[in-house]
Amino acid sequence: MSTPQLSKQPAAGGADAVPLLELRDLHVFYGAIEALKGVNLTVGEGEVVALLGANGAGKSTTLKTASGMLSPRTGEVLLRGERIDGIASHELVKFAMGHVPEGRRVFARMSVLENLRMGAYRLRRPDPDDLDRVFTLFPRLADRRRQLAGTLSGGEQQMLAIGRALMGKPELLLLDEPSMGLAPLIVQQIFEILREINEQGTTLLLVEQNAAQALQLADRGYVLETGQVVMSDQAGALLSDPRVRAAYLGESGEH
Incomplete structure (x- = not known):
């Protein structure tokens, strides 16, 4: 099977612009275990998009599938409207995608x-x-x-x-838990730098358990539970949503 060829030309701007990254109905398995169950997600050029969820929800699997480290059993990964799920991760680096893995490596x-x-x-x-x-x-x-x-x-x-x-x-940078295990002051510094990186023109897809920090940085967000997207909205709306606040910000939702 020949390696797909991907154009390096940017998509045109405007309301109908093709997303920089699009995940369509992704089903990803580890052996017999289905880790992603029809995930749909888009990231527009210049955005910061946060992906939230508990441990085991499928967040890292989503990033690994987007960057070619894992292959979906069914579904599509598109970069600027062209399928890339047949391209190996080391080849995707040539098309301006970067991945900062969990655990730094x-x-x-x-x-x-x-x-x-x-x-x-x-x-x-x-x-x-x-x-x-x-x-x-x-x-x-x-x-x-x-x-x-x-x-x-x-x-x-x-x-x-x-x-x-x-x-x-990279034009698109995938980040997996950049705050994990870090002191609060360092976390604040990291997020300030991520904001600067985005302002310099790099699009970010951010997996982060620190929901408050992630949503304060992000334009939009998605919430994953057991391999499925259960919520998606503007970051401000998610930050004020009582379900998100109860699940990820430690609030009871009682007043």
């Missing part, structure tokens, strides 16, 4: 600088402007550029994972 025995250069592997050589951008966003990484990644703090490793993805010049 930095190369522990390589330096910060070497990790960042690995993020630009699809390019013939790293662009110095991209490196400068990462160091401007994350000054700590500039200070630790020669340090082994495995010796960084958890927050610094998360910064490195995001910076490494940015070195590939």
